[in-house]
Amino acid sequence: GESVGLHLPTLSVQEGDNSIINCAYSNSASDYFIWYKQESGKGPQFIIDIRSNMDKRQGQRVTVLLNKTVKHLSLQIAATQPGDSAVYFCADSGYNFNKFYFGSGTKLNVKP
Amino acid sequence: DGGITQSPKYLFRKEGQNVTLSCEQNLNHDAMYWYRQDPGQGLRLIYYSQIVNDFQKGDIAEGYSVSREKKESFPLTVTSAQKNPTAFYLCASSMGRRLATDTQYFGPGTRLTVL
Numbered sequence: 001g002e003s004v005g006l007h008l009p010t011l012s013v014q015e016g017d018n019s020i021i022n023c024a025y026s027n028s029a030s031d032y033f034i035w036y037k038q039e040s041g042k043g044p045q046f047i048i049d050i051r052s053n054m055d056k057r058q059g060q061r062v063t064v065l066l067n068k069t070v071k072h073l074s075l076q077i078a079a080t081q082p083g084d085s086a087v088y089f090c091a092d093s094g095y096n097f098n099k100f101y102f103g104s105g106t107k108l109n110v111k112p
Numbered sequence: 113d114g115g116i117t118q119s120p121k122y123l124f125r126k127e128g129q130n131v132t133l134s135c136e137q138n139l140n141h142d143a144m145y146w147y148r149q150d151p152g153q154g155l156r157l158i159y160y161s162q163i164v165n166d167f168q169k170g171d172i173a174e175g176y177s178v179s180r181e182k183k184e185s186f187p188l189t190v191t192s193a194q195k196n197p198t199a200f201y202l203c204a205s206s207m208g209r210r211l212a213t214d215t216q217y218f219g220p221g222t223r224l225t226v227l
Contacts, residue, residue: 008152034215043118043202043218044155089154093212099170100212102154 008087012109019077019110023090023103028071030092030101035064035075038105039086047075047088077108085110115139116219118203123224125190125197133188133222135203142209144186145216148172149200158201161186162209190224198226 013019025033031052036044050057050064050073057064063076073090089105116137125131137144146158157170161180175194180186186205190197201222208214 032212036218041221041223043116043220046215046217049215091216097210097212099157100155100216105154 008105008107010107010109012111013080015080015082015110015112017080019075019080019084019108021075021077021088021106021108023073023075023106025071025073025090025092025101025103027092027094027101028068029095030071031097032093033064033066033073034091034100035062035073035088036091037084037086037088044089073103080108080110082110082112084108116203116205116217118201118219118222120222121220123222125224125226127226128192130189130191131224133190133201133203133224135186135188135219136184137186137203137205137219138184139205139207139217140183141205141207141217142183143206143211143214144180145204145206145211146170146176146178146186146188147202147204149202149221155202158188160211162211197224199224 034049035047038044048059048064055066061078065074087105087107090103091100094101119134143162145160147155156172158176159178161167177189203219204216206214206216
């Protein structure tokens with residue numbers, strides 16, 4: 001997948017709106033999933049995680065949804081703020097937890 | 113203040129030089145990792161260590177070397193054999209020893225540029 005830098009899909013939202021960022025994964029055996037936020041020039045920051053025995057998990061202003069049938073993960077951010085502007089990417093645990101696979105990043109642009 | 117530190121933040125290297133990137137963690141995590149991040153690509157695993165005095169190659173280990181003499185420290189050396197070393201390097205750690213059963217927490221990164 002792609003990450004910070006060139007050719008990233010971009011999602012532009014208005015401040016206060018809700019944001020939905022999507023991620024597709026390829027390994028049907030993946031059991032553990034993480035969303036990270038990465039600001040420009042910084043290391044990725046853990047946002048929220050979910051295991052395959054759940055289909056939804058909520059945090060503070062964030063919700064992760066897991067659809068194992070179509071191998072799809074989404075991150076919902078409520079009342080998006082300018083400080084949410086960053087690249088967001090997902091990671092899945094692959095087969096037998098052998099390593100993490102980092103998905104394509106999405107750049108979130110929050111307009112004031 | 114617990115966390116992962118990396119130094120330096122920026123590093124410039126001349127061709128033919130070896131350079132070492134530092135990674136320290138005070139989270140008491142067993143496992144540590146090195147990733148490389150390039151524009152347009154996802155994170156790629158260079159090396160990982162699940163326990164002191166042991167480490168394993170990741171997907172792109174050629175031209176890199178590591179050591180794990182202490183639980184807290186996992187330095188990465190980028191050797192002159194690495195053909196395209198310019199990238200953003202990220203160190204991570206996790207509590208468990210299996211690679212993808214626990215959350216990996218990342219350091220702030222080191223940007224290496226070859227002159």
